[in-house]
Amino acid sequence: MKRSDFTHLLNSLLKPDAVRDFAPNGLQVEGAEQVKKIVTGVTASQALINSAIELQADTILVHHGYFWKGEAQVITGMKKRRIASLLTHDINLYGYHLPLDIHPELGNNAQLAQLLDMELQGGLEATPNSVPVYGKLKTPMTAEAFADKIATTLHRKPLVNSVRHKPIETIAWCTGGGQGYIDLAASQGIDAYLTGEASEQTIHSSNEQGIDFFAAGHHATERYGIKALGEYLAAQNGFDVTFIDIDNPV
Incomplete structure (x- = not known):
């Protein structure tokens, strides 16, 4: 599926415009034009990105993405490394916060x-x-x-x-x-x-x-929405979806 069609699919399903949020919902980092292999997880941590790279995924779909209100706007340090990994491997990053909660x-x-x-x-x-x-x-x-x-x-x-x-x-x-x-x-x-x-x-x-x-x-209470979303996309649209649980004690 083309990235633009995938974005429309997710936005139609999750309706991000219906709620005010603390971060942008939808496509946050642009990667491959075609969406075929998706990795889902709770947070777009470096560990999740590394797992997606190992699986040769073209898209990451998470609950906790990037660009939160109040955070520093500069792209340095940890943020630079994460985004560089996505861009180097041409991986799309999608994040849906409150729309996925509700x-x-x-x-x-x-x-x-x-x-x-x-x-x-x-x-x-x-x-x-x-x-x-x-x-x-x-x-x-x-x-x-x-x-x-x-x-x-x-x-x-x-x-x-x-x-x-x-x-x-x-x-x-x-x-x-x-x-x-x-x-x-x-x-x-x-x-x-x-x-x-x-x-x-x-x-x-x-x-x-x-x-x-x-x-x-x-983390423990928010594993299940993103997992269910990935399973829905696999069942309804035939995507290759892998849920990866990066454990977090908080």
Whole structure:
């Protein structure tokens, strides 16, 4: 498929113009004219680029790409080495951040819900494209039991702050660095909040507002959207797609 057609395909599917983001979504570094072999991964790290080069991929598709708001605009050091690797090997880089978080089927939030048996009921924010979402556990369980389920499913022991000491029924969640939404979840009377990361103040919010809290890892909660997107492209469009999980404990 021509690169321009592939870009149109992704943008039609993920609708990046529907959400304000912290980085450009779509084609970030231009490479080969034809898209045939794709490597997917969470972050466009040098390790992922090196793996794509070894596989002779022409395209990398990630959740965390480049050119974030607030970062230095100069192309030096680590950024220079990454971009030089892409250009030298004529590899396209595509990144989709919030559009991949919120996609109703392939998104990180939707995929995490399937894995952890959570029923997604709506957006936590009063906007059409809410990033955090809410719902319920299909089977109510204690915080301890839910933590065990997270550890078994995501292969990562979560940070847990259990304050209610009774079964969780309602839950809100946002994959990645969504710890700031805990206050919004608490204000809506939700039993528990799940995200990737925690900040120092998050535990105080949990304690003082009576909401159980789980931080299951930024990387661990965001593996599944980009993996699902790659599998969709392979099944629907016949692309050769390889998902590469570059482990990250954060």
